[in-house]
Amino acid sequence: MLGTVLLLLALAKPVCPSPSGAASRRAEALKKLLEVFGMEDPPPPPAHSKQPPQYMVDLFNTVANADGVTKNPDILEGNTVRSFLDKTHSEEMRFLFILSSVARNEKILTAELHLFRLWPRATDGPKRQHFCQVSIYQVLERSEPDAPAGKKLLATKLVSLQGSGWEVFSITQAVRDWTEDESSNQGLVVTVQGPGGSPLNTPPLRFASGRDHHESKKPMLVLFTDDGRRGASLPTAGFPDLQPPAPILTDKKLTGRRSPRSLDRLQPCQRHPLSVDFEEIGWSGWIISPRGYNAYHCKGSCPFPLGENMRPTNHATVQSIINALKLSEGVSSPCCVPDKLYSINLLYFDDDENVVLKQYDDMVAGSCGCH
Template sequence: MLPAAIWISMVGLAISRPSLNYVESEPEEVRSEAIKRLLEVFGMDDPPAALVRGHKEPPQYMLDLYNTVADVDGVTKDPTLLEGNTVRSFFDKLHSEQIEFLFNLSTVAKSEKILTAELHIFKLRPQASLTFNRHHFCQVSVYQVLDSNKKNVSQGKKLLSSRLVPIHSTGWEVFTITQAVKSWMSDEGSNFGLLVTVRTLAGLQVDLKTVRFSSGRHHHHSKQPMLVLFTDDGRRAASLEGTSKGADDSRAGPSLPFPSLPLPPANRRIARSSDDDESGEKIPCQRQPLYVDFEEIGWSGWIVSPRGYNAYHCKGSCPFPLGQNMRPTNHATVQSIINALKLTKGIEMPCCVPDKLFSINLLYFDDDENVVLKQYDDMVAGSCGCH
């Protein structure tokens, strides 16, 4: 498969807003194939159901995480901020009156590497009681249910995480449950859910009216309990090791500014095949805008952010002699000399191509209405050079 940035450039020609003549001459099968290949770049066979967003709001945690790792166009701020390349949020399917939860993880591929799993539960404001007056802390424990018929005895459950929580506090409490999720992924039939217990420091059961946690049944969707799963799907590019010679640059994030460029007029969105500008003069190798608009592609129904992004593309000539502003490789310099001196027949001038690529992040709904944050490598041309 072609590298993602190259595919985006090619697909951009087919899916950016074209001129009227281009629309009339564009065969439907070309568009279908272009969309299919673009889905492959994003690791999907089919787009998720387009109407999901009509009645669902993404969890605030996922929105905050996206804004932490990505800029307004989705470009990764710092590749080290995110563990793995995929984060999913799952809502509880049980809606029990007790503090019990069940999460459907069927959308996670068996091939994905489980890195970290967290249970996020919202602690509500406590109700005053004698217990509340006597105690300032409670012991909150999260168990993996091993046998749904024996969850109230030690043989039917396995302790995953436990800690002291202030009785008077309110807000999100997060518990690591990675061990349970790994076992569920290895044996799907072992997923009997999670059980949370609340006890005093003396080990006595605390009245659940005193220490309360939000459930999906009675409380606002913004406080629903959820499982947050960090994975790596194995698609991280082994890529462009040559470009990561500037590995220090990559780790530090984009070294070039990403200005918010105005979109080109509709009748100029189809890239010219030549390296000439409007006056017919050769333009030097440089980075130019290539905006991918998810609404135009028909993906705005399931993608939360970004609405689109600037993939950029490289255009221009690499004439002899190549200056350092052309960011040439040694090979390109030699090739340009051979071409200029006509020492070998059929040797072309070096090509203007991306020499640094950056990743982007998508925040979207999947078919099960889970919200997914996914990072895709090599999607934005960060700079161009003669190669």
């Protein structure tokens, strides 16, 4: 996969414009690059200057460095996180999230309802409550959500009346139902009661609505999924060391007489920078982070005898020997290729202006070796 990406990136921005084939060649290259990212077409940029939910930005910064490279592959559950904002824009505690952008092949791992708890209303008298019981229901009958058969309890917990902040409720089963049958998505309803489930005439606890509060406090559904895409089974590790490779010292007399291509053959196998700039590709409108990343590529010779610094496989060592001794016709020397690959993360707006965090395997050459 990485080799395909490198080729496509090289084609994405031609050095010299050519009259007829350049545009179609660029379009085909970008189409193939979109396939690497699991898309048919690039999502359109948001219609206005829309800010991503802070939760999604914080999550991206937790799982990835500034270039999008995964810090630790075990942090993220699955490889996709989707966020959806409430579509009811109602003052009542009823919420509806449209999940049409979730692909059929995505496995639903966890679904969370995020509600921002506002400062409580002031109450007088000695019976002031310190907690309220908050219950989340899946609506089964939109016309009669308060009837016994009109809703199903999903989650309940005691919520403090001190201060404000986000409250998170698990609603995984409801979302699985909705993705299996889109017509069953009648939304959610939230109730606030006393600690023992007692009714409250004026509940002191309120949550931000999708209509009257700032974008950063709007009700949100966060969905953790896995689309089944997996990369090659190359060795992996924790946080990668992606420092530029050390320069190679060469004989000045040799460099004066050799062509650049012959010099490449004289240099041992090593990793070289390969910058991917999403703005140059034309994707900066819908990609939030990163603005680009260093994919790196492997280049250089694998001369006999292969030392440990070449990180050769046993097969490469044998092939090198056979090639050096001319024991068999048509056997070339081993090739300089990535022997460790890392994933990157993209934070972007999808077709419905939902914010998605997606992890892609095998996108960065972590090190090179002779294979």
